[in-house]
Amino acid sequence: MEHGILNGIIIEENEEISLLELCQICKVDTEWVTALVHEGILEPVGAEPEHWFFSGVSLRRVLIVNRLQHDLDINLAGAALVVRLLEERDALLAKTNL
Amino acid sequence: MEYKDYYQIMGIPRDATQDDIKRAYRKLARKYHPDVSKEPEAEARFKEIGEAYEVLKDPEKRAAYDRLGTRWKSGQEFQPPPEWDQGFEFHGGEFTQSAASQFSSFFEALFGKNQSSQRHGNQGFNLQGEDSHAKISIDLEDSFNGGVRSLTLQHTEPGQDGRPHIRERTLNVRIPKGIQQGQHIRLAGQGSPGAGRGKAGDLYLEIVFKSHPYFSVEGKDIFMELPVAPWEAALGTTISIPTPASKVDLKIPANSRSGQKLRLKGRGIPSKLPGDLYVVLQIVLPAADSEQARTFYRDMEQKLAFNPRARFNT
Numbered sequence: 001m002e003h004g005i006l007n008g009i010i011i012e013e014n015e016e017i018s019l020l021e022l023c024q025i026c027k028v029d030t031e032w033v034t035a036l037v038h039e040g041i042l043e044p045v046g047a048e049p050e051h052w053f054f055s056g057v058s059l060r061r062v063l064i065v066n067r068l069q070h071d072l073d074i075n076l077a078g079a080a081l082v083v084r085l086l087e088e089r090d091a092l093l094a095k096t097n098l
Numbered sequence: 099m100e101y102k103d104y105y106q107i108m109g110i111p112r113d114a115t116q117d118d119i120k121r122a123y124r125k126l127a128r129k130y131h132p133d134v135s136k137e138p139e140a141e142a143r144f145k146e147i148g149e150a151y152e153v154l155k156d157p158e159k160r161a162a163y164d165r166l167g168t169r170w171k172s173g174q175e176f177q178p179p180p181e182w183d184q185g186f187e188f189h190g191g192e193f194t195q196s197a198a199s200q201f202s203s204f205f206e207a208l209f210g211k212n213q214s215s216q217r218h219g220n221q222g223f224n225l226q227g228e229d230s231h232a233k234i235s236i237d238l239e240d241s242f243n244g245g246v247r248s249l250t251l252q253h254t255e256p257g258q259d260g261r262p263h264i265r266e267r268t269l270n271v272r273i274p275k276g277i278q279q280g281q282h283i284r285l286a287g288q289g290s291p292g293a294g295r296g297k298a299g300d301l302y303l304e305i306v307f308k309s310h311p312y313f314s315v316e317g318k319d320i321f322m323e324l325p326v327a328p329w330e331a332a333l334g335t336t337i338s339i340p341t342p343a344s345k346v347d348l349k350i351p352a353n354s355r356s357g358q359k360l361r362l363k364g365r366g367i368p369s370k371l372p373g374d375l376y377v378v379l380q381i382v383l384p385a386a387d388s389e390q391a392r393t394f395y396r397d398m399e400q401k402l403a404f405n406p407r408a409r410f411n412t
Contacts, residue, residue, distance in 0.1 A: 005246050005270045008283035008303065025229050025302060056281050060304065063231065064133045071148075072127055086134065094279070094314055095321070 011056040019044075019052045026062045033062065041065060041080045099203045101176035104150035104163065112168070116155065123151040149201045159209060176204060227290035227299035234283075234303045236273055238310050238320070241367050242342045244275045249303070253290075271303065276369040279307045279315055313342060318373025319366045325382045326350060341365050341375055348377060356381040 023030050036042045041061055044052035065079045105112050108122045130144040153159045234249050248270045282302045289299025307315055314321045334352035338345050358379045366373020386392045
């Protein structure tokens with residue numbers, strides 16, 4: 001048991017996570033993240049990978065795509081489609097309050 | 099420990115081919131994948147299916163499992179027969195499923211622990227601990243008012259007997275004001291401990307809003323349905339409505355329609371650019387359940403020249 005109150009930092013929607021940080025947080029390699037960018041799943045700001053910065057949404061997408069690929073053995077294009085449909089579904093569910 | 103019927107879990111006969119097993123697994127995995135599924139208990143089911151598949155897809159493990167025979171029933175008290183695993187050689191202790199560290203004690207008794215999860219204590223190395231991830235459910239109001247939520251996390255760590263034990267720890271986390279669904283909070287140093295003098299990893303908490311009886315959330319905007327009486331919508335009025343922060347008075351303009359959206363600017367989730375609160379009007383009709391009410395409706399019919407279907411051009 002720990003009693004102190006922990007203060008966290010919000011990972012903002014603003015693009016502020018570097019490629020290396022993203023890889024470390026999600027335990028994936030840079031090559032794979034680069035493939036996600038080329039597939040259009042992630043949209044970092046910055047032209048070159050060394051200057052890429054990712055938003056908090058990217059963090060979530062990386063984790064989901066990684067699990068989907070690993071567990072369901074689907075390719076990146078398929079995972080990209082699933083993530084998009086999931087986001088659409090969740091938005092609709094939130095709207096209808098189900 | 100309880101016996102697990104892996105064939106029953108995957109819904110396949112004992113003489114299923116390896117192709118059948120793979121097909122059954124793919125189907126179930128898509129149905130119960132925790133990122134995709136809205137089925138209740140999806141996560142528990144997914145783990146169970148993963149464990150069954152781990153055994154049945156591997157001809158060595160499957161043959162060993164089949165040797166236990168068919169007299170066992172799911173959930174029955176089970177002890178592995180003495181020397182049951184002699185004559186079997188399992189190649190490598192590596193399991194392919196990510197959930198390998200969470201396999202049941204039944205699985206572990208038969209096939210041992212996942213070797214790769216036991217690389218603890220790299221003495222002589224200073225290695226930074228890994229970052230870890232968890233979800234935390236909060237009320238919408240927490241995002242408005244801040245507040246402290248406690249969260250219980252389970253993790254495995256090596257016990258004194260050298261075997262991994264499940265330990266629980268409770269964290270009290272301050273919820274930052276303005277946090278949104280799907281955002282992450284980073285708690286520095288709360289991930290896995292480092293090795294040697296390496297510092298601990300960070301813990302990333304994904305925020306999930308609990309469903310609210312009358313508010314729904316889209317990004318920073320909040321929506322609510324507001325039931326109004328026909329005369330309130332027709333004549334206009336001022337209604338006191340709840341918002342996640344406080345009650346406010348909302349002016350309903352005369353001749354409002356059902357489904358009309360009224361925007362309360364800046365009353366959504368707080369931030370530098372706060373979201374908006376949208377109130378969707380829903381006109382509720384009084385029931386014609388008394389003679390007086392029926393007379394009143396007939397009176398309206400006669401006095402108001404009203405055709406709700408004017409756009410059909412009939």
